Amino acid sequence: MVTDETSTAESSQLTDGDARQRLALGVQWVFPETDGKRVTWLRGTPQIVGRDSSCETALTGEEVSRRHAELRRTGPLCLVRDLGSKNGVFVNGQQVASAAFSAGDVLRVGEWVGVAVQAAMDERMEIGELGPGLLGGVALGRVVAHARSAAGSLLPVTLLGETGTGKERVAHAVHEWSGREGPLLAVNCASYTEGLAAAQLFGHRKGAFTGAENSSLGHIRSAEGGTLFLDEIAELPQCVQAQLLRVIEQGEVLPVGETKVVRVNVRFMCAAQLPLATLVAENRFRADLRARLEGVRLELPPLRERRSDIPLLSERFLRQYAGDSPPALDARLVEALCMRTWPLNVRELDLLMRRLLALFPDEPAFKLTKVLPLLDAPLAAAASEAPKARRKRPIDESQRELLDAALGRCNGNLTRAAAEVGITRAKAYRLLGAKKTD
Numbered sequence: 001m002v003t004d005e006t007s008t009a010e011s012s013q014l015t016d017g018d019a020r021q022r023l024a025l026g027v028q029w030v031f032p033e034t035d036g037k038r039v040t041w042l043r044g045t046p047q048i049v050g051r052d053s054s055c056e057t058a059l060t061g062e063e064v065s066r067r068h069a070e071l072r073r074t075g076p077l078c079l080v081r082d083l084g085s086k087n088g089v090f091v092n093g094q095q096v097a098s099a100a101f102s103a104g105d106v107l108r109v110g111e112w113v114g115v116a117v118q119a120a121m122d123e124r125m126e127i128g129e130l131g132p133g134l135l136g137g138v139a140l141g142r143v144v145a146h147a148r149s150a151a152g153s154l155l156p157v158t159l160l161g162e163t164g165t166g167k168e169r170v171a172h173a174v175h176e177w178s179g180r181e182g183p184l185l186a187v188n189c190a191s192y193t194e195g196l197a198a199a200q201l202f203g204h205r206k207g208a209f210t211g212a213e214n215s216s217l218g219h220i221r222s223a224e225g226g227t228l229f230l231d232e233i234a235e236l237p238q239c240v241q242a243q244l245l246r247v248i249e250q251g252e253v254l255p256v257g258e259t260k261v262v263r264v265n266v267r268f269m270c271a272a273q274l275p276l277a278t279l280v281a282e283n284r285f286r287a288d289l290r291a292r293l294e295g296v297r298l299e300l301p302p303l304r305e306r307r308s309d310i311p312l313l314s315e316r317f318l319r320q321y322a323g324d325s326p327p328a329l330d331a332r333l334v335e336a337l338c339m340r341t342w343p344l345n346v347r348e349l350d351l352l353m354r355r356l357l358a359l360f361p362d363e364p365a366f367k368l369t370k371v372l373p374l375l376d377a378p379l380a381a382a383a384s385e386a387p388k389a390r391r392k393r394p395i396d397e398s399q400r401e402l403l404d405a406a407l408g409r410c411n412g413n414l415t416r417a418a419a420e421v422g423i424t425r426a427k428a429y430r431l432l433g434a435k436k437t438d
Contacts, residue, residue, distance in 0.1 A: 023118040025078055025103060027071060028125060028137075029059065031113040031334045034312035036127035036137050040114070042073040048083070049109055063087045063110035078102060078116065085109075092339060104307060106338045111331045115308045115338060127312050131173040134166070135316060136309045139301045144173070147298055151177035155295030156248065158233075159271040163423065164347030165300040167271040168231060175227040180267060182226025187219050190235040190424045191415050197240045202247070204256035220253050223266050233270040233293070234279050235424055238286065245289045268293065303342040303349065310338050313346065317353035327360070330367040400431045 029038040040047050040057040049057040050068035059068070065085035072079055081098040082089040090108040091099045101107065107114045119125060119138050127137035130144045150157060151174045159167040168186055175184040192200055203218025220228055230236065236244070247253050248268060252261040270293050272279065279285035303310065311334050318326035342348055356366055363370070403417055410416040418428035 022120060024121050025073065025116060025118055026121075027107055027114040028117045028308045029057070029112055029114045030127065030308050030338075031311040031329070031331060032061075032111060034127065034315055036125055036308055036312075039117075039125055040071055041121060042071055042078050044073060047071045050083070050085075059109060059112045061111045064112065065110070068109050080107060090335070093335060104305070106307065106335055108331060108335045113311065113331055113334045113338060117308055127309055132176050133169045134173055135313060136306060138308070139306045140166075140309065143298050143300055144170070146296070147174050148177055150174070150296040150298075152179065153296075154267060156268040156270070156293045157296045157298065158276060158294045159269065159298050159300060160273070160275055161271070161300030162273055162302050162343075162345055164345030165302055166346055167300060168229065170298065170300065171227070171229040171269050171271070174269065175229075175267075178227065178267065180226050182224055182265075183222075184227045184229060185219055185223040186229040186231060188231045188235075190232045190418065192236065192240075194237055197237050198243060199256045201240060202243065202253050202255050205258050207257070216255075218253070218255060220247060220264055220266055221255075221262065225265055227267045227269055230268070230270040232272065232424070233276075234272050234274065234284060238284075241286045241289050245286065245292060248289075248292045303345040304340070307338045310334070310349065313349055314353055317350050318357065321354055321357055327357070327363050328365040330365060333366055333368040333371065336368055403428055403431055 024041055026039045026041040028036050029040070030036050038057060038059075040049060047056045048067055048070055049055055049059055050066050051058065051060060051064045052066040055067060063086075065083070065087070067083050068085040069089045070081045070083055072081075077100050079098065079100055080089060080091065080096070082096065087110050088095045090096065091101050092106055093108075101116055103116050103118045105116045107116065117125075117138065123138055124141060125138055128135065130136055130141055131148065134140065134144055136144075147157075147170055157171075157174060159170055161167050171186065172184060187201075199216065199218065201219050203216050203221055206213065206215045243254075247264065247266075250261075251265070252263050254261045276285055276290040276294060280287045280290055311329070314329060314334070314337060315326070318329075337349075344351075356371060360366065360371065403423070407414070407417045414428055414432075415425055418425045423431075
């Protein structure tokens with residue numbers, strides 16, 4: 001069974017790799033319309049974009065010339081050429097007369113922003129609701145399709161991805177699609193204390209250890225009939241990993257202090273930022289437990305690989321926090337947002353939108369020139385039309401800002417705040433220590 005499950009995951013990745021070889025390149029126009037339905041596929045013949053209805057891709061707007069730019073593919077090169085437009089053509093924030101570009105690059109034509117994407121021409125390109133709580137386009141859509149297919153099985157699911165990529169949201173969606181009648185219980189393994197991890201996970205009887213004044217079902221039995229989602233599985237103590245392996249293999253749990261096992265019906269899902277194979281190689285994770293948990297392995301793309309999704313996500317966050325009449329976004333600001341590397345992914349974009357609303361509560365529109373002093377280096381580079389290479393913001397600086405905000409929401413509870421940000425408690429202490437020495 002283990003071999004079959006592992007082979008399924010590997011063959012799925014091979015299939016995806018074969019598909020990537022057949023992908024075409026196009027420019028997906030994602031602002032001011034954020035649904036991504038307008039795509040200019042690059043061909044050997046010129047594809048004209050502009051305001052005139054005769055253009056292959058019509059882009060309306062006062063800043064768009066009638067025949068604004070030409071896009072075409074010449075052998076391996078993808079080229080854009082300004083056709084004498086009034087307001088210019090920009091690639092990654094830099095005005096160009098003619099330039100080559102590739103997947104992931106950001107183009108601006110008048111008030112329109114586009115992202116160069118690779119996809120099959122028959123793929124679903126729309127950007128929108130992919131499932132409960134899931135918002136995105138083709139990159140995330142590929143993962144969600146696999147998740148939905150696997151939801152009805154009993155296979156354990158492992159979600160891999162950087163912090164803030166939405167692993168728990170995918171877990172909720174898989175649980176909902178599974179049709180399991182029990183609850184979804186999400187637990188961050190970083191919140192387990194070394195001495196009490198077994199009791200917290202497997203339950204315990206009253207008096208099993210000092211301080212056990214009452215019996216507890218534990219997290220596994222609390223998810224009976226449903227799904228247990230173990231986030232940050234790499235933080236689970238190795239002594240507990242062996243016990244968890246038995247639960248998955250035998251479908252029974254032995255609470256701390258008990259002598260009789262209890263049958264359980266639980267579907268297991270877990271999440272990690274690093275591949276479990278890497279954790280095994282570093283002697284941080286049991287190989288046999290990895291084999292059991294990776295029935296289905298789903299890798300969530302970071303936000304920097306989902307640039308087409310950024311305008312819609314930004315608008316949704318603004319609407320979520322500002323109501324039905326949120327501030328509008330300026331094309332240059334959207335261009336800059338799409339160019340960021342986003343070390344903390346969607347969680348960081350969420351925080352940035354809330355920051356802008358807090359600092360500019362009465363602004364009808366967020367323009368790059370207005371908010372630039374409050375934004376960091378990558379955005380400033382985009383505003384000055386700098387080349388694509390930019391200084392990256394240290395990850396710790398962004399994580400510390402998120403931790404500060406989470407501490408406020410969690411009334412100073414460091415364990416809860418660290419779990420919300422998606423870091424270990426030890427990392428939280430280190431970030432706070434660095435703050436004191438700044």
